[in-house]
Amino acid sequence: MASPKTIRWGILATGGIAATFTKDLLVDPTTRGVSNIKHIVVAAASSSSKSRAESFLRECDCDASTAAYGSYEELVRDPNIDIVYIATPHSHHYQNAMLALEAGKHILCEKAFTINAEQAKKLVAKAKEKNVLLMEAVWTRYFPLSIYVRETIQNGVIGPVSRVISDNSVSMNPTVKFADGKHRMVNPDLGGGALLDLGIYSLTWIFQTAYHTQAPGLRQPPEVLAAVKKYRGSAADETTTVVLNFPRPESAGGDIHAIATTSLSLAGPGSSIPAVRIQGTKGEIQVFGPAPRPNRTKLMLADGTIEEKAWSQPGPEGQGQGQGMFWEADEAASAVLEGRKEGKYLGWEETITIMEVMDEIRRQGDLKYPDKIETTEYPTAL
Numbered sequence: 039m040a041s042p043k044t045i046r047w048g049i050l051a052t053g054g055i056a057a058t059f060t061k062d063l064l065v066d067p068t069t070r071g072v073s074n075i076k077h078i079v080v081a082a083a084s085s086s087s088k089s090r091a092e093s094f095l096r097e098c099d100c101d102a103s104t105a106a107y108g109s110y111e112e113l114v115r116d117p118n119i120d121i122v123y124i125a126t127p128h129s130h131h132y133q134n135a136m137l138a139l140e141a142g143k144h145i146l147c148e149k150a151f152t153i154n155a156e157q158a159k160k161l162v163a164k165a166k167e168k169n170v171l172l173m174e175a176v177w178t179r180y181f182p183l184s185i186y187v188r189e190t191i192q193n194g195v196i197g198p199v200s201r202v203i204s205d206n207s208v209s210m211n212p213t214v215k216f217a218d219g220k221h222r223m224v225n226p227d228l229g230g231g232a233l234l235d236l237g238i239y240s241l242t243w244i245f246q247t248a249y250h251t252q253a254p255g256l257r258q259p260p261e262v263l264a265a266v267k268k269y270r271g272s273a274a275d276e277t278t279t280v281v282l283n284f285p286r287p288e289s290a291g292g293d294i295h296a297i298a299t300t301s302l303s304l305a306g307p308g309s310s311i312p313a314v315r316i317q318g319t320k321g322e323i324q325v326f327g328p329a330p331r332p333n334r335t336k337l338m339l340a341d342g343t344i345e346e347k348a349w350s351q352p353g354p355e356g357q358g359q360g361q362g363m364f365w366e367a368d369e370a371a372s373a374v375l376e377g378r379k380e381g382k383y384l385g386w387e388e389t390i391t392i393m394e395v396m397d398e399i400r401r402q403g404d405l406k407y408p409d410k411i412e413t414t415e416y417p418t419a420l
């Protein structure tokens with residue numbers, strides 16, 4: 039058997055998801071049946087101090103030889119790094135990704151990819167110029183569960199998809215938990231609000247089932263009708279609900295309707311009500327558990343067939359489950375090794391289309407972030 043190819047990661051930022059992702063990178067890939075890739079973490083950077091990067095690496099159990107940097111600029115200059123994983127707040131993705139692209143690095147950037155579609159387009163243009171991978175880290179797309187759902191649709195099992203209903207709401211008690219307004223979930227300066235943080239998953243489920251599964255020639259951006267409730271009258275949203283209509287020729291099944299809803303103050307569906315329902319003419323697929331990381335599917339067909347599946351995240355024996363972020367890491371690594379510049383299950387065109395939908399939702403809801411984070415000027419101090 040050929041020995042695995044090594045991909046060397048640099049971690050940009052040291053917050054919550056950076057730690058989860060880094061720990062997942064260190065899970066042995068053979069525990070999930072992957073034998074051709076090996077991930078190593080060669081460096082992490084904190085914008086606040088080198089010592090913060092050092093304590094992050096210790097917290098993640100990284101090798102003592104892993105480099106710690108006190109600035110993102112030093113990280114992107116490190117010649118030992120293949121891919122930079124960007125894990126800053128939404129407000130910072132555009133500036134941080136541009137920094138890494140200018141340095142010629144491959145990039146996996148957390149969701150929501152950017153603040154608006156114009157920024158996403160500029161990053162794509164820069165990635166083309168530099169001939170590097172640029173991938174939005176919507177981890178859910180890379181789960182075996184998501185692959186199963188898309189394949190079931192593409193195999194025609196439920197007939198042409200006709201309607202998708204998707205809810206990613208998390209009751210966070212924001213007025214108490216984020217009372218001072220500084221937390222990235224509610225702070226407009228950091229691109230806060232339900233839509234960009236949580237609503238992206240409601241839209242992900244709709245796009246990966248109603249859009250991505252269509253033949254490329256049939257994919258049409260949807261019409262959008264949005265209702266937006268602002269968080270304490272600010273530029274961030276608390277609850278957003280959207281009706282989408284994906285135009286499709288009658289011969290292929292006609293238009294597809296979708297409802298996406300998200301909230302950071304109202305409860306989500308819980309474990310017994312599906313977070314996502316994908317309805318076709320012959321039946322439906324229900325997806326249970328949190329929309330970002332679901333754990334159960336139920337296929338129900340008009341002929342009476344019912345097929346339920348449980349989906350756990352693999353991990354090393356005795357160490358509990360991995361979080362599941364390694365699937366997207368494997369895909370980013372494969373793309374680099376194969377010379378691809380886009381993610382297999384979420385490419386540039388689809389990321390930009392989703393950003394355009396979120397722009398339109400914000401336009402209808404009168405949600406505008408501060409100019410300094412909406413800008414495409416680079417560099418801009420944040």
Ligand SMILES: NC(=O)C1=CN([C@@H]2O[C@H](COP(=O)(O)OP(=O)(O)OC[C@H]3O[C@@H](n4cnc5c(N)ncnc54)[C@H](OP(=O)(O)O)[C@@H]3O)[C@@H](O)[C@H]2O)C=CC1
Pocket residue numbers: 051052053054055056083084085086087090125126127128130148149150175177222228234235330
């Ligand atoms: N895929 C998933 O499941 C999840 C994805 N996310 C996404 O990851 C990103 C980060 O979220 P999360 O880790 O929860 O956020 P955190 O607030 O925990 O961490 C963000 C990090 O960004 C860096 N940073 C740089 N500038 C700023 C600034 N002005 N204010 C705050 N932080 C700053 C800091 O690291 P340093 O000081 O080291 O520079 C900070 O620790 C977001 O895009 C979010 O949507 C979040 C949670 C789950």
Ligand SMILES: O=C1OC[C@@H](O)[C@H](O)[C@H]1O
Pocket residue numbers: 208235236330
């Ligand atoms: O990406 C995410 O997924 C899980 C959520 O709890 C978190 O707020 C969000 O950023």
